[in-house]
Amino acid sequence: MSRKIIYPAASPVTVLLDPADDAAVTRAALAAHNPSAGRVTVHPTPAASARALALDILAALGKPTELPGDWGTQGPPVFNIVGAWILALPITRLTVLRAHLLDEKIWSALLALRLRTGVHLVAVCHTRRPPAVVRTALRDIDHHTVSTDHHVGDLLAKAPTVPPPRRGAQGRWITVPALAYLDSHQDFPDCHCTPPQARRPNVPERAYGIDQLAHRLATRTACPQLVGALATAVFTGAPLTQLYAVRAGDLDAGATTLTLHDRYRTRRPGFVTDCGIFTVPPWARPFLLAAANLVHLSPRGDDSLFSTGLPRVLMSLTDFAEHCRLRPPQPAPAWPRPRTRRKKRAGPPTIQWYNGIDALSCKYVSYEQWLRSAGGESPPA
Numbered sequence: 614m615s616r617k618i619i620y621p622a623a624s625p626v627t628v629l630l631d632p633a634d635d636a637a638v639t640r641a642a643l644a645a646h647n648p649s650a651g652r653v654t655v656h657p658t659p660a661a662s663a664r665a666l667a668l669d670i671l672a673a674l675g676k677p678t679e680l681p682g683d684w685g686t687q688g689p690p691v692f693n694i695v696g697a698w699i700l701a702l703p704i705t706r707l708t709v710l711r712a713h714l715l716d717e718k719i720w721s722a723l724l725a726l727r728l729r730t731g732v733h734l735v736a737v738c739h740t741r742r743p744p745a746v747v748r749t750a751l752r753d754i755d756h757h758t759v760s761t762d763h764h765v766g767d768l769l770a771k772a773p774t775v776p777p778p779r780r781g782a783q784g785r786w787i788t789v790p791a792l793a794y795l796d797s798h799q800d801f802p803d804c805h806c807t808p809p810q811a812r813r814p815n816v817p818e819r820a821y822g823i824d825q826l827a828h829r830l831a832t833r834t835a836c837p838q839l840v841g842a843l844a845t846a847v848f849t850g851a852p853l854t855q856l857y858a859v860r861a862g863d864l865d866a867g868a869t870t871l872t873l874h875d876r877y878r879t880r881r882p883g884f885v886t887d888c889g890i891f892t893v894p895p896w897a898r899p900f901l902l903a904a905a906n907l908v909h910l911s912p913r914g915d916d917s918l919f920s921t922g923l924p925r926v927l928m929s930l931t932d933f934a935e936h937c938r939l940r941p942p943q944p945a946p947a948w949p950r951p952r953t954r955r956k957k958r959a960g961p962p963t964i965q966w967y968n969g970i971d972a973l974s975c976k977y978v979s980y981e982q983w984l985r986s987a988g989g990e991s992p993p994a
Contacts (some may be wrong), residue, residue, distance in 0.1 A: 813887025
C-alpha cells in the first residue's frame with residue numbers, strides 16, 4: 614500500500630462508577646451525546662454480542678444498522694467499519710452505558726477499537742466497584758476509576774446545541790448535473806502521470822442543495838465505499854469505471870485533494886477532462902476519509918479506494934444514488950402527453966441513466982446527443 618495508517622495515541626480508559634444506578638446519570642450521559650462535537654454515548658442492547666454493540670455504535674453515529682446486500686456477512690468486520698467512521702468524523706470520546714454487563718469478547722473488541730482509533734473510552738458501571746470482567750480486561754490497560762459521588766469533570770457535561778440540518782426538501786429528488794456520466798461504460802486503464810489541477814463541475818447551488826445532499830449521504834448507508842464513491846462523483850463528475858480505478862494513495866493524508874486519472878484523455882464538456890487533481894470540498898472529506906480508513910483497517914490485498922474486492926456484495930452506485938434520491942438531468946417527458954380517460958396513480962419515477970452507448974446501434978453517443986434525442990436539454994457547462 615502507498616499509505617500506512619498510523620494509530621493515534623489512546624487515552625486512558627475511564628471507569629465511571631454509578632452504584633446507585635441514578636437515572637439522572639444516565640440522562641446526563643445521553644445528553645452529552647453529540648457526534649458533531651466528537652462525543653458519542655451508546656446504550657447497548659441488553660445481552661448484546663460484540664457485533665450488536667458495533668451496530669449500536671453505528672446507530673449512535675447516525676448510520677443505518679442494516680448493511681447493504683451481502684456486504685454485512687462477506688465484507689469487513691463491523692468493528693472495522695465503526696473504527697473507520699470514528700477516525701473520519703472524528704470521534705474523541707465514546708461513552709458506553711451498562712458496561713458492567715459486557716462480556717470478555719465485547720471488552721476485547723472495545724479495547725481493540727480504542728487502540729486503533731485513540732478514542733477516549735468511558736465505561737459506565739452501575740456497581741460499587743469494577744466487576745471481575747472489567748478488572749480482567751483492564752489489567753494491562755492504562756485506566757483510572759472515578760465515581761459519580763465525586764466531581765467527574767466534563768464527562769457528563771451537556772453537549773452544545775447544534776441546529777438540525779434543513780430537511781424541507783428531504784423527500785424531493787435533487788438533480789445533480791455532475792452525475793450525468795456516472796453510468797457511462799468506458800474503461801480507465803492505469804495511468805501514472807502527474808496531473809494538473811482540475812476545476813470543479815457544477816453541483817446543486819440551491820439553498821438546500823449541498824447541506825441536504827451531504828445529510829442524505831451521511832444517513833443512508835454505513836458503507837464508506839458507497840458513500841465515498843457517490844460523494845466523489847458529485848464533486849468530480851467521474852463515471853463509475855473511473856471511480857473504481859481510484860487508489861487509496863490518490864487521496865492525500867488530510868483528504869483535501871484527490872487525483873483522478875484518464876489515460877484515454879476523454880473529453881466530456883463541463884466535467885472531467887484528462888487527468889486532474891481535485892480539491893475535496895469540506896462536506897465530502899469525512900466520506901473519503903472513512904473509505905481510506907477502512908482500506909487500511911481491513912487490508913484486502915489491494916488499495917482500491919471504492920472497490921470492496923468482493924464481487925456483487927454491494928448495491929450498484931446508481932441504485933444507491935436513487936436510494937438517496939439523487940439523479941442526473943432527466944430527458945423531458947414525451948409531448949404531447951397522451952390523453953386518457955382515467956388518471957393513473959402516480960408511482961415512483963423511473964430514473965434514466967446515460968451509459969454512453971446507443972442500445973440499438975451499439976455506437977458511442979455523447980451525453981448531449983442522448984438528451985437531445987430524448988427531448989431534454991444539455992447540462993450546464
